[in-house]
Amino acid sequence: MKFAVLVFPGSNCDIDCYKAVEDTIGQPVDYVWHTATDLSAYDGILVPGGFSYGDYLRCGAISRFAPVMNEVAKAAEEGKFILGICNGFQILTEAGLLPGTLLRNTSLKFRCHDTVLRVENNTNPFTSEYAAGEEIVIPIAHGEGNYYCDDATLEQLKKNNQIIFTYVNNPNGSLEDIAGISNERGNVVGMMPHPERAVDSLFGSEDGKKMFTSILKAWRDRHESASVR
Structure with a gap:
């Protein structure tokens, strides 16, 4: 499975x-600059x-117009795995x-510390290695992490099981304690x-490992299924 790590001016978590x-997971990975116009080589x-x-x-308003984001949209449509x-x-x-x-966080402060998440959906390709309801320790570092959507969107998120993670102790005022979501697919x-x-x-937690092993498993399962056909 080959990964692309996008790099925008100001990215600081690409490394x-x-x-x-x-x-x-020991898979091939490349840095890909924001001006790239082809992501077809990546899974x-x-x-x-x-x-x-x-x-x-x-936040993200300028990057949204980078050339590479047209390719990210194509990759999403093709069913490739994308994590933001x-x-x-x-x-x-x-x-x-x-x-x-x-x-903006309701505290209007930048929050940088470990936080406890609850796995709300372990049927997603990124979370299959977790148990439903499992609590994991993952750090945060943000000033604008307060997730918000309108009532109709929230209803759809719940209906389609798109809420992936919630905060056990909400650090930013996020609606319904939402820490992570997926698209409908x-x-x-x-x-x-x-x-x-x-x-x-050594970082204080290795609870994030299962996200990477989950996505590799999902990719392998998909390819094994395709080869059987």
Whole structure:
């Protein structure tokens, strides 16, 4: 399985994502610049955290128009696996690949610490290695992580089981304690916490490992199924 880690001006978690793929699941991974116009060689795409374009205008609002995002949209349509983390989540909502938006934390402060998440959906390709309801420790680092959507969208998220993670102790005022969601198809996931920073006990938690092993398993299962046909 080959991964692309997108890099925007101001990205600062691209190396973390790269190393998480390389060290956790040992798969090929490349950095891909925001001007790229072809992602066809990749099976998984990671949109990392940071402060793309300095968070000017609005978090992710400028990155949403980068040439590579046209290719991300194509990859999503093709069913490829896409994970947006922190600023990457914000970019995916700005691009319309995930519903809702991310607002300023209700405290109006940047929050940077470990947080406990509950796995709400373990049938998603990114979470199959977790148990339903499992509580995991994943760090956060954001000032605009307050997830919001309208009532109709929230109803759809619940109906389609698109709420992937919730906070056990909400750090930012996020609606219904939402920490991560997927698109309706389940192949695009966005989350504010950083699983790539929780892949080794030296970091204080290795609970993020299962996200990477889950996606590799999903990709292998898909390809084995296709080969049988």
